[in-house]
Amino acid sequence: MRFTLADLECLAAVAEEGSLQAAATKLHRTHPAVHATLKKLEHNTGIALLDREGYRIRLSEAGKAFHREAQELLHKASHLEALAQQLGGGEETDLKVVIGDLTPVPPVLRHLKRFFAACPRTRLHLHFEALSGPWERLLAGEADFIVHHIDKSDSRFEWQDLQAVTLVPVAARDYLPFPVSKNLGPEQMKPFVQVIIRDSASAEGRNYFVVPGAHSWTVADQQTKKDLIVHGMGWGHMPLHLIERELRAGKLLSLEGRHFKRSKLELVVARRRGAASGRVARQLWQSFAELA
Numbered sequence: 194m195r196f197t198l199a200d201l202e203c204l205a206a207v208a209e210e211g212s213l214q215a216a217a218t219k220l221h222r223t224h225p226a227v228h229a230t231l232k233k234l235e236h237n238t239g240i241a242l243l244d245r246e247g248y249r250i251r252l253s254e255a256g257k258a259f260h261r262e263a264q265e266l267l268h269k270a271s272h273l274e275a276l277a278q279q280l281g282g283g284e285e286t287d288l289k290v291v292i293g294d295l296t297p298v299p300p301v302l303r304h305l306k307r308f309f310a311a312c313p314r315t316r317l318h319l320h321f322e323a324l325s326g327p328w329e330r331l332l333a334g335e336a337d338f339i340v341h342h343i344d345k346s347d348s349r350f351e352w353q354d355l356q357a358v359t360l361v362p363v364a365a366r367d368y369l370p371f372p373v374s375k376n377l378g379p380e381q382m383k384p385f386v387q388v389i390i391r392d393s394a395s396a397e398g399r400n401y402f403v404v405p406g407a408h409s410w411t412v413a414d415q416q417t418k419k420d421l422i423v424h425g426m427g428w429g430h431m432p433l434h435l436i437e438r439e440l441r442a443g444k445l446l447s448l449e450g451r452h453f454k455r456s457k458l459e460l461v462v463a464r465r466r467g468a469a470s471g472r473v474a475r476q477l478w479q480s481f482a483e484l485a
Contacts, residue, residue: 195237201263203230204242208252208260285471287316291330293341294323294390294415295358296460297434300484301340308480315473323414324401326393331465337474338481342458352461355484360456362402362448363436364428375450379404382448386410386427388418402430402456430456 206216207227217227235242242256252260292301309317322330327339332349342358343350364373369385383406391411392399403409410427412418419435421427423444439445449455462481464470470478 196234198267200230200234201267203227204234204256204260204263205267207231207243207250208256211249211251213250284312285315285473287318288338288474288477289318289320289330289336291320291322291327291336291339291341293327293339293460294321295342295360295432295458296340297356297358297432304480304484308477312473312476321414322393323390324392324394325396325399329394329396331463334465334468337464337468337470338477339463340460341463342460343463345459345461349466350463351466352463353478353481353485355460355462355481357457357459359433360402360430360458361433361436361440362428362430362453362455363422363440363445364448365423365425366443366446368422368425368428373446373448373450376452377448377450378452379407382428383407388412388421388427388429390415390418 203216203220203222206219207213210216210219213227213231214224217224220227231243238259240255240259241253242259244251244253244256290305292298305317305319309315320330320336322339322341327336327341328343330336331339340355343352345352364385371381382404385408387404387407387409389400389403389409389411391413393413410421412421415432415435418429419431419439422429422431423439428448436445440447462478462484464478
């Protein structure tokens with residue numbers, strides 16, 4: 194190469210400051226040293242980069258074009274230097290977090306916002322998955338952390354408990370053509386649409402609360418499921434934190450009884466046991482204790 198990054202920095206300083214002396218002050222160099230660097234840069238490139246005819250030195254038209262490209266190169270070099278410092282210090286450039294479909298999302302997002310504000314050089318990749326989708330991503334190495342429920346007997350997972358989520362079987366107030374009783378059972382519900390979450394995993398996963406033989410519709414997320422149920426288009430089990438207001442207002446009725454019961458799932462933050470992690474990942478793992 195016929196010039197160095199230091200040569201380009203010198204040209205950029207002259208363009209920004211408007212004089213050799215001001216550029217020399219900015220670069221902590223002498224006036225003769227800046228002048229010599231620019232003369233060498235012009236000689237090596239074969240371009241008259243500066244217009245010296247006026248009172249103040251300025252870039253020539255060719256110099257302006259060269260400077261525009263030089264700025265982009267200097268920006269990339271600065272980014273590369275910062276990246277080298279980041280990697281050398283054990284900081285990850287990217288972290289991948291998957292939030293499961295039953296997770297109360299706002300508190301998790303607030304936590305991630307605070308954490309990554311203090312780690313601006315690490316890029317967050319946030320994904321939302323349903324049912325066994327978070328497990329599949331984590332075990333395939335496509336996620337660093339998941340916020341979801343897990344099988345705690347699976348030794349592949351390391352986890353921290355966060356909170357319990359209550360699931361309630363519900364329907365819109367006028368959806369069923371008969372009074373809801375404690376004896377309501379699967380046979381009575383078979384003719385009615387059960388709204389269920391579609392598993393986002395590539396392999397077939399588990400089914401939760403599905404009535405065998407019942408007519409069913411599938412949706413991708415809990416909010417869509419809630420909307421269908423509230424609008425009297427089906428029934429299903431919903432996380433209590435998403436429907437408390439509608440239950441209190443009487444828009445939704447609980448179908449709890451002998452056959453359809455409330456249930457609880459323990460939400461955790463999980464990672465692969467023994468997976469290598471850098472400094473930011475370790476700090477994020479420790480910080481999740483604040484959500485418990």
